[in-house]
Amino acid sequence: MFFKRLRLLFLGYWSFLRVNWQILYGLWRLTGIPRPMVTIFGGSRMPQEDPYAKQAHQLGHKLVTHDISVLTGGGPGIMEAASCGAVAVGKKSMSLGIGVTELGEGRNPCVQEYIALDYFFARKWLLTRYSIAFVVFPGGFGTLDELGEILTLIHTNKLPRVPIVLIGNEYWYLFMQWLNNEALKHGLITYDDLTLFTVTDDIDYAFTIIHEACKKTKGNKKV
Numbered sequence: 001m002f003f004k005r006l007r008l009l010f011l012g013y014w015s016f017l018r019v020n021w022q023i024l025y026g027l028w029r030l031t032g033i034p035r036p037m038v039t040i041f042g043g044s045r046m047p048q049e050d051p052y053a054k055q056a057h058q059l060g061h062k063l064v065t066h067d068i069s070v071l072t073g074g075g076p077g078i079m080e081a082a083s084c085g086a087v088a089v090g091k092k093s094m095s096l097g098i099g100v101t102e103l104g105e106g107r108n109p110c111v112q113e114y115i116a117l118d119y120f121f122a123r124k125w126l127l128t129r130y131s132i133a134f135v136v137f138p139g140g141f142g143t144l145d146e147l148g149e150i151l152t153l154i155h156t157n158k159l160p161r162v163p164i165v166l167i168g169n170e171y172w173y174l175f176m177q178w179l180n181n182e183a184l185k186h187g188l189i190t191y192d193d194l195t196l197f198t199v200t201d202d203i204d205y206a207f208t209i210i211h212e213a214c215k216k217t218k219g220n221k222k223v
């Protein structure tokens with residue numbers, strides 16, 4: 001029993017050291033990415049010819065053109081589209097991907113800087129702590145998890161209130177219906193909670209929201 005407990009203690013301590021080392025390494029890599037930066041989330045299974053992927057490409061290109069770095073999960077789908085749009089501008093170190101080894105997705109061909117972590121929560125922490133805004137394209141469970149965490153962190157004052165833009169009126173329609181007709185009706189969220197994010201199909205409008213936030217941040221000398 002003693003040796004079993006000792007082994008569990010050692011494994012726990014080793015995991016603690018490993019995850020902290022990976023977070024520190026990720027922070028070090030983030031310091032090499034120019035600020036301000038925006039995180040783009042979205043489904044890894046989205047084909048590049050899909051209209052949403054083309055919009056992600058357009059947004060990634062537009063952000064880097066205006067000296068705003070792009071953070072993604074570094075994998076395929078929406079992440080690849082955003083990375084390819086960013087790298088097409090031709091500026092160095094403006095696109096960083098943070099992957100998770102267990103997903104087996106690997107690095108997309110366009111991301112300029114890439115790191116792979118062992119822990120999902122470490123990746124989410126790095127993708128959320130230093131971004132001036134978040135853009136969420138259509139995706140599955142992982143994308144919903146990322147969106148939910150950001151909203152929760154802002155709702156509980158663990159993150160400052162920053163722009164969150166959901167791309168795809170049609171895709172997010174039923175989500176908005178559930179929020180308005182169920183969650184709000186039962187008092188589980190407030191009207192103010194519904195103002196935490198914007199839903200749109202217009203990439204230029206999404207960029208305007210982000211760009212305005214960047215200008216305000218620079219005015220406050222935070223970047």
